[in-house]
Amino acid sequence: MEDLYRDNLLDHYENPRHHGTLEHADISHEESNPLCGDTIRIDIQLGEDGRHIAAIAFSGDGCIISQAAASMLLEAVAGKTIDDAQKLETQDVLALIGVPLTTNRVKCAALSLKVLKTGIYRHLIEQAQKPHINRQSLDPKSDI
Amino acid sequence: MEDLYRDNLLDHYENPRHHGTLEHADISHEESNPLCGDTIRIDIQLGEDGRHIAAIAFSGDGCIISQAAASMLLEAVAGKTIDDAQKLETQDVLALIGVPLTTNRVKCAALSLKVLKTGIYRHLIEQAQKPHINRQSLDPKSDI
């Protein structure tokens, strides 16, 4: 069928690439879409240089857009460096999907990117071991 | 002139009855109109029976309506009992004034009655000396 639920997207949904979890991940991060509560977790194993994405996997289930977007995103970053991954923007994910999304569905598509980037970001902070950095102010999502 | 600023009202404004303060008042109470900050204070001396209003006076200045209303109200209650005074309603003050007032001006007219009744009320509570009564819940106007 046309546009949104076209074959490429459905294919990624039904046969997701990089789906699963990694046992000895260097980076593991999970977030949920406030819209629906769907959760995505991403695990990353880094190469020796601590920069290359040697292995990557996502888990959690959700709508076609969020799952297909995660599958496409992970396909795109596998083998790249985490620095490359940090440069990606929502626009890039939308380009991968290739069909226009409405505002609220953009949140579904963007979730996996958010998980990926926040996970890498926290990893970098930990690596930096800078005790004078106030983690709270780096991490907007304080909670109770 | 016609209606609101007619002669009777202006007369009470220009020659207020019971205007002043009483030195040995049994009841003294003051409140202000949240609309304009005008303040009215009423002093009462009671008769031997503790019920009759032997002397009464008001002070503070404000608009014609509030001053004339106070003058008319005090003329009406002088010599009556505080129990009679407690029965008065805003309607009664409006009847004394005798001309229609708009909603927000009613607050000007009603201020002196509010001061009178709250003053008497507090006096009665004090007389009753009932320590189990929670004064806070009797007095809506807690403050800082």
Next chain:
Amino acid sequence: MKTLDTASVRLDFPILSELVNGKPVVFLDSAASSQKPAQVLQAMQRVYRATYANVHRGVYTFSERGTELYDQARAKIAQFIGAPRPETIVFTRNATEALNLVAYSYGRAFLRPGDEIVITELEHHANFVPWMVLAKERGLALKFIPLTAEGMLDLSRLDELITPKTRLVSFAQVSNVLGTIIDPAPIIARARSVGATIVVDGSQAVPHMPVNVQDMDCDFYAFSGHKMLGPTGIGVLYGKLHLLEAMPPFLTGGDMITSVTFERATWNDPPLKFEAGTPSFVEAIGLGAAVDYLSALGMDAVRAHERAIVEYALERMSEVPGTRIFGPTDPAIRGGVLTFALNGIHPHDLATLLDREGIAIRAGHHCAQPLHIRLGVNATARASFYVYTETREIDALVEGIYKAKKTLRK
């Protein structure tokens, strides 16, 4: 009892003749926010076009007129929910702010470490997170009345949950997810017997059925205007007058004082004590018009109409293979809300596909994530009904679902 003439009701709602994606709109998301009749929109336009000015403090015609209309709206709303006096009605932005007002003002003044708050597992976040925050801040325990498998409250162990340590009990009268209509009587009776303060979230009740806060004997009652034909930006907190009087103010500023000096401030009487700053008075007047509209329909008739619609919807949806329906299946205890899941189709995808047919339903956790944890799903699909909903719209929904299944090869 009057019955609802839906065809004539629909004529009052200009938006219902809109097309969505080329199809006549089928609006099935009234539980999130209802549409507005022309009467409500006109009431607000009249203020803005003919007699607008800030209320309370002006002594000229526009301001006096606005103040009168605002006061009348308060009185209408008091009457609509059986409140004893207009002074017991505090205007807020929405139900959320109303519940926060109780948590901040009442909660922080009167609850002490070790006290317990009891809510239920089916609460909307608005009646959940404020208590969670308060409990954490003040060292209180937060307990939950559990759900039965049918989506009702399990009251079998109420006496163990609500004890003399319980200082506050809060629950929704109607669930926005399960549609469950909760009988407040046993919960309130138990809460009263231990001296707890009783808060009811009426967001999904007041728009849909007759409500009388005095008969119910709750202490506080919260709801939103936008779910009951009113505009956005206005909500209501009803509170017993002696409680409103004893409570400290919440927001402070203009209008809620009787006097301010450099040293001290004196608070105004309720309800103004709780309405700091320029109020949403045009919205309040709009809500007053909504209450007039609902009163003219008759709340018994509104409830009867929705009951018939939900009964029809339960029937039609149970035909659809692979459907799981959440909440009670007896329409006598179910409000006009149908929440379901389809095997293998995520609610978001269903909602997007239905939208192509002009059909608006909601998908997600409906701001009730803890409840969804109990239901064992992240997200559900919800169709919800109101005075303008017709059975042919349920037919359109069912047809749309079959079409979506085909598109997604399920």
Next chain:
Amino acid sequence: MKTLDTASVRLDFPILSELVNGKPVVFLDSAASSQKPAQVLQAMQRVYRATYANVHRGVYTFSERGTELYDQARAKIAQFIGAPRPETIVFTRNATEALNLVAYSYGRAFLRPGDEIVITELEHHANFVPWMVLAKERGLALKFIPLTAEGMLDLSRLDELITPKTRLVSFAQVSNVLGTIIDPAPIIARARSVGATIVVDGSQAVPHMPVNVQDMDCDFYAFSGHKMLGPTGIGVLYGKLHLLEAMPPFLTGGDMITSVTFERATWNDPPLKFEAGTPSFVEAIGLGAAVDYLSALGMDAVRAHERAIVEYALERMSEVPGTRIFGPTDPAIRGGVLTFALNGIHPHDLATLLDREGIAIRAGHHCAQPLHIRLGVNATARASFYVYTETREIDALVEGIYKAKKTLRK
């Protein structure tokens, strides 16, 4: 610079052709709340009539469209006040709620006993009482920048008032009583030098002159929509993003979370973290339309117009015997507000008598009682001006005053 064509502006305001007591209305109370152009009313009507649905959580056409319009409104407002990003704009009910948000969330999280707050003697209660309450609750000292005899701030001892103990400084950019336009630069420079957080009450500035919060370098900036051609029920808090991120939420409930379980809740990012429950999104869209309208006029032109009007008003009023004018008499540092007292005539009586001539002015303390204590009067009369005000309306005011004097034999 563009100049304002008042005659054509007036055509956009339906209410200005109304009669009051049989006379064409002369509306001189815009500082309390402004009138609304048809463009703003239509923007809101369009939403209600053609694309209404609750925002954020819906994935169908109406809800998507509403969300987009809401987001656009936020972006427009950010641009209008020179904020760096839409995320720095939090929607509130009014300026009062915006200031309370800072006092509750920032104040309670970051101020400690012994800290000092500095405000000024000319503040509106909205920027006075919240700090008074916070100071009392937290054991803080509250200090005041004093006034000069001309109604300006006396900055001569600023360095003694704002010290390293000062953690927060808050002041109005324009006084709603004296009209004084305050130069924020020296106060902000001093506050920065001691590391204090800077809050500006822009309620009387944003509607009337160009404002750029980044140039000003304040931390928080608050204002109301209804004073700037927008509807009631919507206000704005601008905050620097790192502060909004570090602050705990204020109201809690739906939309401000990313997840809620029975044990914990995770907060959404700003601005949504501070917008619990269904927002006043139709009002926000209306405010967006108001900002479009003002931008098309040009804020420099708006200011120039009001400056000319206030200059004329100062001139005409100084002719009236027994008049005392409050605040600066130099129109270069005076907003479109003329506050005065007449010998022997209470402002309330004056306002009532002027109303008979169709003239609307405000009488009272204008929610600035402490300032009135300094001025030594309980109440003043205030005429205030906006984009639709004409000099002939000032003439009508002066004539009305003469007539009132005659009626009251003064």
